Amino acid sequence: MTGVITRSGAASDTNEQWETLDWETIEADVYRLQVRIAKAVTQRHWSKVATLQRVLTRSYSARALAVKRATEHRDKTRSGVDRQRWSTPRSKARAIHTLRSRGYRPLPLRRTCVSLTRGRKRLGNMPAMRDRAMQALHLFALEPVMETTSDVNSYGFRRHRFPADAIGQCFIALSHHDSARWVLQGTIKSWCHQTRHKWLIAHIPMEKTILRKWLAAKHLEKDPFHLMQDRTLRGGIISPAIANMALDGLETLLRKKFPKNDSVRHLKVNFVRYAADFIITGASRELLVDEIQPLVEAFLRERGFELSPTKTRIVEIEQGFDFLDHNIRKYKKKFFIKPSRKSTRVFLDKVKKIIKGKYSATPLELVTILNPLLSRWGHYHHHVVSARAFSSADYAITGALWRWARRKHPRKAVKWIQAKYFPPFEGRAWRFSASIKDGNGTISRQPIFLLAHLPIRRHVKIKGKANPFDPAWKQYLEKRVTAAFKPERLKGTSRMRGNPHVRFLESRGGFV
DSSP: OOSOBOTTSOBSOTTOOGGGOOHHHHHHHHHHHHHHHHHHHHTTOHHHHHHHHHHHHTSHHHHHHHHHHHHTSTTTTSOOTTOOOOOSHHHHHHHHTTOOSTTOOOOOEEEEEEEOGGGOEEEEEEOOHHHHHHHHHHHHHHHHHHHHHSOTTBOTTOTTOOHHHHHHHHHHHHSSTTSOSEEEEEEEETTTTOOOHHHHHHHSOSOHHHHHHHHTOEEESSSSEEEOOSOOOTTSSSHHHHHHHHHTTHHHHHHHHSOSSTTTGGGOOEEEEETTEEEEEESSHHHIIIIIHHHHHHHHHHHTOEEOTTTOEEEETTTOEEETTEEEEEETTEEEEEEOHHHHHHHHHHHHHHHHTTTTSOHHHHHHHHHHHHHHHHHHHTTSSOHHHHHHHHHHHHHHHHHHHHHHSTTSOHHHHHHHHSOOBTTBSOOOEEEEEOTTSOEEEEEOOOGGGSOOOOOOOOOTTOOTTSGGGHHHHHHHHHHTTOHHHHTTSSTTTTOHHHHHHHHHTSOO
C-alpha cells in the first residue's frame, strides 16, 4: 500500500492510490474516535467533545471515508453546480486533500424537482460534490452526539433503527387490553427546512463556523442566485441528523410532565417518533387536546417547526390510524397492524404503471424490474398482519401481467399464452415466469416474486437505549445484524434486498 495510515490518521504519502487504501483500518480509526466522542457526551465533558470532533474532522481516515460516503450516496449520479461526480479513483484520491475547514466556502445549491406519490412534486437542493463530502465528514463527528442524546423512542435516520422498530413500539404501547384508547397522530410541517438558524447555532454541537456557512448557502435556479431563507441543508447528507437533533427532547419533556409513576400512570402517555411523523397516546381525548397538544406546539414553535393542520388529528384506537404505511387499529378488543390501504394502492398503481409501459419488453426484463420492487415492499410489511394484503396484491399483479401477455399476443389462444408465460411452477398451476437459456442450451425459468410465499415474521424491536458507539452494545447490535442474514430469511430473494438491515449494511459498506 502506497499510502500508509498511521494511528493518528495521517497519510505518509500524498500520492496514494484510491484502490490500495485499507478501508478496514480507516473505518476502525474513525470508529475509535467516535466511541471517545460518545463517552465524552455521556460524561457531559462538552469541551472534550469539541476537541475530539476537531481531531476527527481533520484526520486523514475520516476525510477518506467521507469521500467514499459521498461517492456512494444514492445521489452519486446527480451533480451540483460544479458538475463534478468524482467517478474515477484518481479524482477520489485528490478529493481527500480538498476537505479542509480553513478557507472553506460552500458552493450554491442546485435547485431540483423531486417527484412524489400521486403526481406531486417538491423542490429539493443538490449540494456540490465537495460540500457533500464535507457534510459527510462532519456527520461522522455529529453522529455519536446524536445517538447518545436522542430520545429513546426516536427511530428515523438513526443507525440500526428502522420503521419496523417504530411499529413494534406502537404494538407495545397500544396492544394490551388496558392500553391507551386515544392517539394524537402528528406530522411536522415543512420538515427539515423551517428550523430557526439562531436555535441551531446555539444548540447543535459542531463547528459553528461551518454550520453558519451551510445555513447561509445560496441556491441556483435558472441562472439567478437566491438566498435561502429558514432552511437547514435540505438535500444534504447531514440534514437528517441536524433536524433529528432539533426535535430531540420532546419525549424527555413528556416524561418530566407525565412520569411513569403511580400518580400519573393511569394517563398512559407514550411517545413514538420516526423523522417528522409521531404519535402520542393518552387515556382520554381531553388530555391530548388540553395538555399534550399545546405542550407539543410550544416545543416545536421554539425550534421553528409547526404541526401540519391537515395531517395532525386525534383518533380513537377503535377508529384506527395510518402510521408509516401501516394501519393500526383495534377490532373488538383485538389489536391488528396491517399494511395501509393507501400504501397498498400506491404500490399496486406503481407496479401496474410499470407493466403498462413495458409492452415491448421481454418477460425476463419485466421480471428483473418487478422482482426487486415486490421484494422490497413485501419485506417492509412482512412483520405485521399482511397475509391477506399479500394475497390480494399477488392476484392484482397476476391480472395485470395476464393483460400484458394478451395485449402482446392478441391473436394467440388463451392456452398458448398460459403455456408460454404462466406454466406450472413449484406446485402452482399458474405463475408468471421468464425462460432463460444458458450456454449449454438448458432452459430454466425465472418466476415472478410472490408476496404470498413470504413468511410472516415478527420483528424484534431494538432496545431503546442501544447505542452503536458504546462498546457495551456492540455484541448486541452485531447479533441483530447477523440474524438478518439467516438462510431461512434469505430464501426466495436476491440477497434480501428489501430487508432494512441489508440496506443499512450496503449503504455503510459493512458493520464496523
